[in-house]
Amino acid sequence: MDKGLIAGSTTMLVLKLLEGKDMYGYQMINELSKKSDRTFNLKAGTLYPILHGLEINEMVISYDENADGARVRKYYHLTHKGKKLLADKQREWDAYSQAVHKILNGGASYAAI
Amino acid sequence: MDKGLIAGSTTMLVLKLLEGKDMYGYQMINELSKKSDRTFNLKAGTLYPILHGLEINEMVISYDENADGARVRKYYHLTHKGKKLLADKQREWDAYSQAVHKILNGGASYAAI
DNA sequence: TGACATATATAGATGTCCGATATACCTCCT
DNA sequence: AGGAGGTATATCGGACATCTATATATGTCA
Numbered sequence: 001m002d003k004g005l006i007a008g009s010t011t012m013l014v015l016k017l018l019e020g021k022d023m024y025g026y027q028m029i030n031e032l033s034k035k036s037d038r039t040f041n042l043k044a045g046t047l048y049p050i051l052h053g054l055e056i057n058e059m060v061i062s063y064d065e066n067a068d069g070a071r072v073r074k075y076y077h078l079t080h081k082g083k084k085l086l087a088d089k090q091r092e093w094d095a096y097s098q099a100v101h102k103i104l105n106g107g108a109s110y111a112a113i
Numbered sequence: 114m115d116k117g118l119i120a121g122s123t124t125m126l127v128l129k130l131l132e133g134k135d136m137y138g139y140q141m142i143n144e145l146s147k148k149s150d151r152t153f154n155l156k157a158g159t160l161y162p163i164l165h166g167l168e169i170n171e172m173v174i175s176y177d178e179n180a181d182g183a184r185v186r187k188y189y190h191l192t193h194k195g196k197k198l199l200a201d202k203q204r205e206w207d208a209y210s211q212a213v214h215k216i217l218n219g220g221a222s223y224a225a226i
Numbered sequence: 227t228g229a230c231a232t233a234t235a236t237a238g239a240t241g242t243c244c245g246a247t248a249t250a251c252c253t254c255c256t
Numbered sequence: 257a258g259g260a261g262g263t264a265t266a267t268c269g270g271a272c273a274t275c276t277a278t279a280t281a282t283g284t285c286a
Contacts, residue, residue, distance in 0.1 A: 039212035
C-alpha cells in the first residue's frame with residue numbers, strides 16, 4: 001500500500017473508530033488493521049501525535065484505566081465537537097472518492113453505492 | 114476540499130488523463146477540474162514538478178507542438194511503462210478506498226470482527 | 227532471567243502539495 | 257499603440273502528514 005494514499009484520511013479513521021467505543025492507542029492500531037483486512041498498518045509514531053492533537057483541540061478526551069490487574073491504558077473518548085469533525089471529514093471523503101471515481105471511469109454513469 | 118485527501122492520488126489522476134489522449138499541462142488542470150465537477154483544482158506548482166518527474170522516470174515522453182498559429186505547447190504522451198504504473202496505482206486505489214469504505218460502514222453492515 | 231508482546235512517546239527525515247513569484251506569448255479592447 | 261486579462265510553463269520556499277528509529281516501561285511466558 002502506497003503510504004501517500006493514507007494522507008489526510010488517518011484522522012477520519014481514528015475518529016470513526018472512537019465513534020463506536022472508547023479505545024486506547026495500541027488497540028486502535030490493531031483494530032484498524034483488522035477491520036481493513038491488513039490494508040491499513042498505522043504506525044505508533046503516526047497515531048500518538050494525532051491523538052495528542054485531537055485532545056488539544058477538544059475532539060477527544062482521555063482517561064486512564066487499568067483493566068483487571070493489567071497495566072494502565074490511556075483511553076480516548078469522542079466528544080460532541082469530535083463527532084462534528086468526523087461528520088465533516090466523512091462528507092469530504094465522499095466528495096473526494098466520488099470525484100476520483102468519475103475520473104477513473106471517464107464520466108460514465110454508474111450505480112450509486 | 115481538504116488538500117490532505119489529495120495526497121498520493123494526483124500522479125494517478127494525471128496518468129489517467131493521459132491514457133485517453135496526449136495533453137499539455139494547462140489542459141490537464143482544466144480537464145481535471147471539469148471532469149471532477151470542480152472538486153479537483155490542481156495547481157500549476159503541483160502539476161509541473163510531477164510531469165517532470167514522470168518524464169525522468171520514462172512514464173511519459175514530451176514533444177512540442179504549435180496548433181494553428183497558436184503558441185508552442187508541450188504535450189505529454191503516456192509510455193508503456195507509464196501504463197503499467199497507472200494500472201498499479203489504480204489497483205492500490207481500489208484496495209485503499211474499499212478499506213476506507215469498510216471502516217466507515219463496517220459497524221453497520223457486518224458483525225463479528 | 228531472558229525473550230517477547232504490550233503500551234506510550236518524541237525527534238528526525240522524507241515526500242507531497244500549495245502559495246508566491248517569474249517569464250512570456252496571445253487576443254481583445256480602446 | 258498600449259494595456260488588461262487569459263494562456264502556458266517553470267521553480268523555490270514553506271507547510272503538513274507520515275514513517276523510521278529510538279526510548280522507556282510493564283506484563284506474560286518459558
